[in-house]
Amino acid sequence: MEQDFNAAYWQERYTQNNTGWDTGSITPPLKNYFDQLQNKAIRILIPGCGNAYEAEYLFRNGFENVYLVDVAPAPLRNFAQRVPEFPEEQLLHQDFFELEGKYDLIVEQTFFCALDPALRAAYTEKMASLLAPGGKLVGLLFDTTFQKPGPPFGGNREEYRTYFELYFNFILFETAYNSIPPRQGNELFIILELKN
Template identity: 60%
Template sequence: MMDSNKNFWEERYEENRTGWDIGEISTPLKNYIDQLQDQDLKILIPGGGNSYEAEYLFQNGFKNVHVVDIASQPLQNLKNRVPDFPESHLHHENFFSHQERYDLILEQTFFCALQPKIRASYAEKVSELLEENGKIAGILFNFEFTNDGPPFGGSKDEYLTYFSPYFKIDIFEECYNSIPPRQGKELFFKFSKKPEA
């Protein structure tokens, strides 16, 4: 589904055209991770890019962290920064082909990079990848949709149409702790997977 974008993303990393990359973990996700109690959680970061979230988790005792990305360069970047990060937890593949199951999925600038026509497929896929009682949490951009992305914007109401069929909405609100350039443009969310019928 996204294979045609593989070269696009590889080139962005090779040419260092990664404007979404803030060079560190974003504050809303750091604050969320800081209150997680169970370090045995199996966690996935889809479209993880340079994966500062994975690095932060790993350095704080979460050893079952996985990253999937269609581009190989950012996975290598993470491995270079964190040599102990398990090779088997770095998945160089299309997110939509990934097959494992997780307790928690963290969303950070992957959803907004997807072509809008596959947003509903993303919501369905994360539901498939989560264990019963699994959760997805993270950030979605809250600004007017544009066709000239990525990033492609969107609204809370639009996002709910994709996630509501599969998830109970626990938290979905404007971020109070965004970095200054993203102030007022981010929504923090935490959704719990609905019981499978």
């Protein structure tokens, strides 16, 4: 039987602390990108947020319009305990594909690779629908294949390009130079801008 990567599946992964993707802090590529953002009023979405170290970093650095979405309640609870002053109404316990609203920046950090690859076309279409005009999708994608069955599910830049080019202009789509050591050489850093 094929595994259903639903809310119960992810909730159990967090409950069992089976979260090998969790780095325990913000990773250098995203930290460096956030550090050069000037406008702290932008609306930022982090889908499949997990423990959301990126959101904690942004929030503590004055970005107040950060929204987290996860299908599992456990990581949202973990985040709320870690950052109790974060606005509760910006913690969205729901399916990303049912999300509404417009955001200026969407952050990709191990969400794309957690989804069944059959959902990749739907993912890019949904990302485009959630971005405001001129909005950007920024983050990291695994540029490698994994020996074990996923998640995480790997892939390569040529495959990813076919999904993203329908909706986005490619500002940056390169191997990350500052990945954490275990991911060195196996991550793409992407800055994609919504087409007009």
